[in-house]
Amino acid sequence: MKCDRFGPLKIRFAMETLVRSFYARDSRRVARNLLGQHLVRSLKGRRLRGRIVEAEAYLGPQDSASHAYRGQTPRNAPMFGPAGVAYVYFVYGRHHMFNVVTGHDGEPGAVLIRSIEPLQGRAEMERRRGKKGPVLTNGPGKLCQALGVDRSLSGWDLTVGQKIWLEKGDPLPDRKVLTGPRVGIAYAAAKDRMAHWRFMLKNDR
DNA sequence: AGCACGATCTGA
DNA sequence: CAGATCGTGCTA
Numbered sequence: 001m002k003c004d005r006f007g008p009l010k011i012r013f014a015m016e017t018l019v020r021s022f023y024a025r026d027s028r029r030v031a032r033n034l035l036g037q038h039l040v041r042s043l044k045g046r047r048l049r050g051r052i053v054e055a056e057a058y059l060g061p062q063d064s065a066s067h068a069y070r071g072q073t074p075r076n077a078p079m080f081g082p083a084g085v086a087y088v089y090f091v092y093g094r095h096h097m098f099n100v101v102t103g104h105d106g107e108p109g110a111v112l113i114r115s116i117e118p119l120q121g122r123a124e125m126e127r128r129r130g131k132k133g134p135v136l137t138n139g140p141g142k143l144c145q146a147l148g149v150d151r152s153l154s155g156w157d158l159t160v161g162q163k164i165w166l167e168k169g170d171p172l173p174d175r176k177v178l179t180g181p182r183v184g185i186a187y188a189a190a191k192d193r194m195a196h197w198r199f200m201l202k203n204d205r
Numbered sequence: 206a207g208c209a210c211g212a213t214c215t216g217a
Numbered sequence: 218c219a220g221a222t223c224g225t226g227c228t229a
Contacts, residue, residue, distance in 0.1 A: 056212070058212075065212070066212085067212075070226085073225075073226070074225090075224080075225060075226085089212090089224085089225090090223075090224060090225090091211055091212070091213065091223090091224085092210090092211060092213050092214080092221080092222070092223085093211090093221070093222025093223035093224075094213065094214070094221065094222060094223080095212095095213050095214070097212060097213090099212090112212055114212090139213070139214070140212075140213075141213050141214065142213090142214075151224095182212070183212070183213090184211080184212050184213070185212060187210090187211085188212095
């Protein structure tokens with residue numbers, strides 16, 4: 001029957017939305033396990049999907065590179081709440097940054113999603129990015145531009161499966177994972193600058 | 206109310 | 218490697 005031709009397309013990806021307990025852990029563990037998972041965005045009826053290939057963990061008051069270092073403010077409030085919520089902020093007068101809140105209520109933590117590899121809706125991502133070269137979504141600012149993410153999504157619950165959420169992908173074995181110091185935190189204390197809390201897919205960039 | 210600066214990106 | 222560009226948080 002005719003609809004068989006369309007059936008397989010709809011189940012190209014197993015829909016398994018990541019649950020809150022996934023996020024409710026130390027942000028370093030979450031960052032590591034985020035690699036290989038899918039970031040999904042529903043935008044004007046279109047579905048955009050990418051495989052997460054780079055992420056950075058930010059902790060609480062003990063991490064001088066973290067927005068939570070100097071306590072709670074209106075901007076970073078999501079970091080202090082329950083896990084599984086988006087934290088989006090604006091930097092350099094230009095770029096949005098998409099984070100996932102981790103840990104437990106009252107204990108701030110987040111993971112910055114730095115890069116995805118487009119799996120679905122690549123054309124739409126390119127359109128949103130404009131004609132700015134072949135590289136799509138390497139870099140947290142570009143990623144947000146490609147997915148149409150801005151601060152209106154800060155505080156959004158990622159476990160409801162609407163607007164933006166994460167789904168289970170193929171887990172990456174340790175031999176495919178590279179770690180290193182986080183990017184753009186020159187102002188932070190040496191111990192935080194040196195910490196290898198950036199996780200990325202090997203052979204990426 | 207004013208100010209310094211940032212979890213960045215681009216193109217010269 | 219400088220410039221863009223503006224929200225945020227700190228000082229007053």
